[in-house]
Amino acid sequence: MGAEGWSARLGERLFERFERAREGGRAPRYSAALQRLAEQVQGFAREAEPLVVAADEEASLAQGVEIARELLRRAARAGWLTRFLPGWVGGQAGVAALQQRGRLPMLIFVEELAAVSPGLATLLGAHYLGAMPILLSFDFAAQRRILRPLCAALQAGEPAICAFAITEPEAGSDVEDPVGGKRARLGTTARRVAGGYVLKGRKCFISGGNLARVTTVFAALEPEKSLRSWTCFAVPMDTPGVEVVRVEDKMGQRVSPAAELYFDEVFVPESYRVGPEREGWRINRATLDLSRPFVGGMALGAARTVLHEGVAWAAKNGLMHDRFFQHEIARLLGSYAAARALVVRAVEVVPPMTELSAMAKFVATDTAMRIVSQIMDWMGVEATLRSSRVERLYRDIRLTQIYEGTNEINRLAVFEHGQPRSWADSF
Ligand SMILES: Cc1cc2nc3c(=O)[nH]c(=O)nc-3n(C[C@H](O)[C@H](O)[C@H](O)COP(=O)(O)OP(=O)(O)OC[C@H]3O[C@@H](n4cnc5c(N)ncnc54)[C@H](O)[C@@H]3O)c2cc1C
Known part of the structure; x- marks a missing residue:
């Protein structure tokens, strides 16, 4: 056999192997x-x-x-x-x-x-x-x-967790958005005293706030009380004056308590100030930029389970060969895959980019919500029962559109630095 014949045989074998691997239909996601x-x-x-x-x-x-x-x-x-x-x-x-x-x-x-x-x-x-x-x-x-x-x-097995407190009864979106922040009515303040600061004010909807050993609390310095003076403090939660006012009775994610906290003249030593004075806003934004893609990831993790449930339901009801359902399922799988690729990209970028993190958060959580709503529509009453996992995940996913900035605020974050920066180069 000449060189051309060998080359053709080798090509055939490689193609065969390539196709066999493709028929397996799996691309390992991770190392x-x-x-x-x-x-x-x-x-x-x-x-x-x-x-x-x-x-x-x-x-x-x-x-x-x-x-x-x-x-x-x-x-x-x-x-x-x-x-x-x-x-x-x-x-x-x-x-x-x-x-x-x-x-x-x-x-x-x-x-x-x-x-x-x-x-x-x-x-x-x-x-x-x-x-x-x-x-x-x-x-x-x-x-x-x-x-x-x-x-x-x-x-040692103790639940010695941290919590993060920016939201106040009068300032939710306003502490997530620099434009709103300029007119924010901040109620939690820090007054300088010998050896440290005295904190006064209220924070609400703080995840794990009732269980935390230390909470990072953002407070405006007195007397100016502006977001520009925002400073971060690590507050040990056994400090006198810290009060857990209540745990919220919310629609979803009920295993994760969200608490209202009151700081009544709470002394925080200087050594527990986090970063310099007036760096609170920047530290807050950096934290949210790091964290928002993870909220997208949470929503998509739940959406993946819902997709499995939806596909299993379609198979059980003999719908997997129905061309209408194939369209519907393909659309949902495609939107899930695209949103997940965006989230993965957002966590790859170092340091995190405000625009990309915000996009990952609102695209992924909106996509997850569309997926779970659509699959509930297919399943009908079955998915509305309290015993249905889809019902619980529906309520849980809904909250991801609200925390770490509502999705409206995350869309505005795309313009936080003026024109979106080099977004096309970041993909
Ligand atoms: C389950 C859960 C857990 C949470 N955990 C924490 C936590 O651990 N720590 C913490 O600090 N906070 C936490 N939060 C609070 C959360 O971050 C706030 O609820 C969120 O930022 C929205 O604030 P708000 O509820 O006060 O809404 P508001 O600010 O009152 O907004 C109401 C509506 O107005 C819209 N809106 C406001 N401003 C604008 C604008 N400029 N343009 C367009 N629309 C606008 C919003 O999008 C929203 O639809 C949690 C909330 C939930 C639900």
Whole structure:
């Protein structure tokens, strides 16, 4: 056989192998290490599901809080609350791993938790959100001072979590948007006193605020009380004057308590100020830019479960060969895949870009909501029963469109720096 014949035979064999691989229809999403992480999180979430359901369906608010505490204890013992904190504060994330894999492991973490329960993802994720301002202050001494004792307690299995407090009764969107921020009526203030500050005011809807050991609280300096004077403080929640006013009775994510907090003349030492004075707004924006794609990831994690349920329902009802349904399912799978690709891109970009993070958040959460609404339409009454997982995920996903800035505010964030910066180059 001549050279051409060999070349043709080789080509045929390679094509054959290529087609066999394609027929398998699977493209591994992750490296082996990340796949292992995904499976570990799935295992944790599966075991947590009965408690999540109990908090959602049966429990009173007080019982729900106890369930949340128990889940945090389990998560602490399993290392999930220190896993993504850096080694120098007592966490398990090495600098090399952070450099190699960036925020993808964290995305996998919240996504796989949310595939079982977005509430569970918020319960655990809000701890990292609360720690983020301290990390983003890049004040390594303060990081160690504040976070090391928490990590030690977490490693001992205590639910020593952080929470993040920007929202106030009179200022929700206004503390997420620089234009609204200029006219924000800020009610939480910090007054300078010898050795530190005295905080006064109210924060509301703070995820895990009733359970936290430390909350990062953003307060306007007296006397000016403007967003420009916003400063971040790490407030130990056992400080005299800190009061948990109530836990909200909300429609979804019921396993993740959201609390109103009152700070009644709370003394915070200077060493617990996070970053310099007046850097609160920048630290807040950096935190949200890092975190918003994860909210998108949570919504899509839940949407993936709903898609599985919808496809299984269509198969059970003999609809998978129906061309109308094929159109519908293809549309949903395509929009899921596109939104997820955007979220993955947003977590890859270092440092995070305001526009990309906001787009990932509103595109993914809106897509997830469309998916769950559409699948509820197909399934009809079956999906409206309290015993249906789709019903619970519908209520849970809805909240992702509201927190970390409503999707309206996230759309405005695309213009936060004037014209959207180099958006076309970022894809
Ligand atoms: C489950 C849950 C958990 C939460 N966890 C936390 C937490 O851990 N920490 C924390 O600090 N906060 C938390 N929040 C609060 C959340 O971030 C706020 O609810 C959110 O920012 C919206 O604020 P708001 O509810 O006061 O709405 P408002 O600001 O009162 O907005 C009402 C409506 O007006 C629209 N709107 C406002 N301004 C504009 C504008 N300029 N242009 C167009 N539309 C506008 C909004 O989009 C919205 O539709 C949580 C909320 C929920 C639901």
